[in-house]
Amino acid sequence: MNEVILRTTARLAVPTTVVYALYLLLRGHNEPGGGFIAGLVSAAALTLMRMAGMGLAHPSADRRRKRWDFASLAPLGLLVAALTGIGAMLAGRPFLTSAVVALDLPVLGHVEMASAVLFDVGVFLVVVGTAMTIVERIGTSR
């Protein structure tokens, strides 16, 4: 594999893929997509980044900073999902009850958001964390 080609491609592909993943995540409630898929797409993008040796996912990137560890992303996502569920209880509804909020945002216009989307963000984080942990650990010699 010629590295120049890989890196040049990755530079184009990675941002595109990440944006696409976020798009999948946010539209997932109404169109095909959602947390699981968006998480996997992001993981694919991050894997590509690492293969090309770029950015935050590379183990030998800036050594002065503590290395970003994806293993902590999974529990974080779990926390987000659980807190979404607890949020419903604070509103006096049973655990994990979804609520729909209609917002008029600049640029985007009229948006209807279900609180379940937040739950989906939790799913997204767990999937990214898990997939990347496995990729990193298996891809590293012991």
Add this chain to the structure above:
Amino acid sequence: MRASTWLTIILIAPFVASALAPLLARRVASRWVGVASAAVALAAALALASALPQVAAGESLSATWRWVPALGVEIRLVLDGFSLFFALIVTGMGTLILLYASAYLGPDEDHGRFFAYMLAFMGAMLGVVLSSNLAVLYVFWELTSVTSFLLIGYWYHKEGSRYGAQKALLITAGGGLAMLLGFVLLYVEAGTFDLAGLSTQATQIRQSPRYPLITALVLAGAFAKSAQVPFHIWLPNAMEAPTPVSAFLHSATMVKAGLYLVARMVGVLGGTELWTWLVTGVGLASLVWGAALALRQTDLKALMANSTVSQLGLIMSLLGIATPAALAAAVFHTLNHAIFKGSLFLVTGIVEHETGTRDVRRLRGLARSMPLTAAAAGLASLALAGVPPLNGFVSKEMFFEAAWHFGHDRAGLAWLAPALAVLGSSFTMVYALLFFHGVFLARGGSSHDGAGHDPGWSLLGPPLLLGGLALVVGVGPQLVSGALLTPATSALAGAWTSVEAGLWHGLTPALAMSGAALAAGLAGYATRHRWVAGLPQMPPALRLDTWYDGFVRQLPAVADRLTRAHVTGRLSDHLGSLVAAVLLLWGYVILRLWGLEWRSASLGAIEPFDVALTGVMAASALATLAVRSRLGMAAALGGVGMPMAVLFVSLRAPDLALTQLIVESIALVLFVLAFRHLPPLVHRPVGTCRRAASAALSIGFGLSMATLTLIFTSHRVWPSIAPFFLETSLPLGGGRNVVNVILVDFRGLDTLGEITVLAIAALAVAGLMRRPARRHGAGPDERLAFPPLVTEDLSDAAPSSNAAPSSKVASPGGLERA
């Protein structure tokens, strides 16, 4: 502020503080973490104390948060007299002990971790005493088990700590599981998890045929938690924890959770012969046995642990008797025990801190070198022995009175109760003197005679304060009887019960029993060298410790043998056993369902396109068998997965197709990454028998899967739920993508469970597969996950001309900095 919000904040505050403690330790000085934690506990204590007037007037405050209404599970926090009483003990003792711990732990210890555990425990314990819903109470109950495990194992580098932590967790959580079963049976019986609701149906519960089983299960959990005979064996090993933990969890609060539950259950399961004899019997057995064990200890903390078993037994026996007077005695002694035993543990911690030993045989005459510590020790140990005018005497009098009435009213075997009460109390007197006289007053004959000196106020303040409290409560029990004991007892007795506690009740049988116990204790202490060694001992074969150790040793060995039988190191063997097991199950299901009529009409039409795709998949699957290289096999597997994604598209399932597509790609990357670590592929010849077996298994598996799918899709037992989802996805879930709305809303709990499994898998991978060694500069020998290919070129040869430094290609990964 509404009472419910206020109550919830009190419960959540310790958990929030627990999460912040490590941050505080890292960002600010770790010295202040303990003090800050004590401040949180104090704030909670004061907030709770502000409710005293209301609760003393007979009111109770409550907060309700809906959780799983369908299962009768809701977070209902109720602050009545008994909850408040316990919550005040938890937060009050917590304040003093956390303050003490900040000085007790050396500056090099990990304060953040320690106080995070301590605060989390405090929150969990508050949860136990505030939850009115048994399902929620159980969650908090096990949280206390887990935090106890973490705290006992705080010095995890010590073998003893790890052993003690594991033992405590296995026994208390095992009991907890039994208790959960009991709760579920109660729910089946009464249709509610709520304590108030259960109390109203108490008569019905007591008459049900399941009553003995329910009682046994619930009590098993409580006895395990409160270290009652025969489950007491974990408590001495729990003493491996830092002393403040022993004082807080394993004497003042957590071990009393069992008592708390039994006390709450008096109104639901109590009042029967079974209850009375079981609870009183176990309590008295623990009282005498724990005290006898304490006599033989040479380690101060082991002595205190066995003493705790004994004192908890005393309270337990009172809960078995369960008359209003007995309940009042139990409540009062719970408070007194927290005060004097907490103080004794803290004194023990000081002694160890100052002299470096806890051995009773070596410590002598400490009163000369540390008079203030000795004063605290004296007050607390005499309170423990039940010497007037200290608090222990007052509640022990009430205990004797209840035991005497129990014997007097029931006659016969029940006379054992007062007899054992006196025997246990005289033992108590002996070891209390052993602690106080032997360690602080007696002189000579030891290198540690008069060692050490009084510590600073943060260590000395809490035990002295508690010792002072023991005296104040003893002299003026009316200080606590009106505001604390009466509401607490009334909450248990189900009717307003005014508690009259006093130093002097006149010449009663109880006074005679007290006198006899103290006199016997004095005589026994003077002559202890002649008889203590001769006390009966359990033969090793009957000791529960022996059983426990045998079990813990045998269990992994058995698991090992079982695992070796089917995980032989060959993947095909392992998979084969799995597939065979599933095949047996499915074969049974298919045989059972065989008679169902087939309705091919309900199956979808088959398009030529689908047939072609399936053909490609089958061919690729066969190709994996023919290909000779790993990469080829991975590619052939991709030939199964990718058409599958296309098939999903053709079946109009875009979400599935997308997921399948990306899983397939990532799986391929993972394969390639893993191949780098594997030895070259060797094709061993496979015997005919093995071939035939594998073929039979895989063909059988495929056939049964296909058959089952056909059966399930062509035959509907219940109407499909699909229309419901299609209709309600937008109005109820606020989304048009039904698949996703099902995932995150309709079946959100399932998804939460799934991502929990995922997260655990991630943590397991992270734990099992070590990260690359972090060294400076990525040397060519450090095999990175994605080694820049240049590294390999540079490693054995001089840089070639086309990799000139002037080239615009930034060399990846630290090569330039190497």
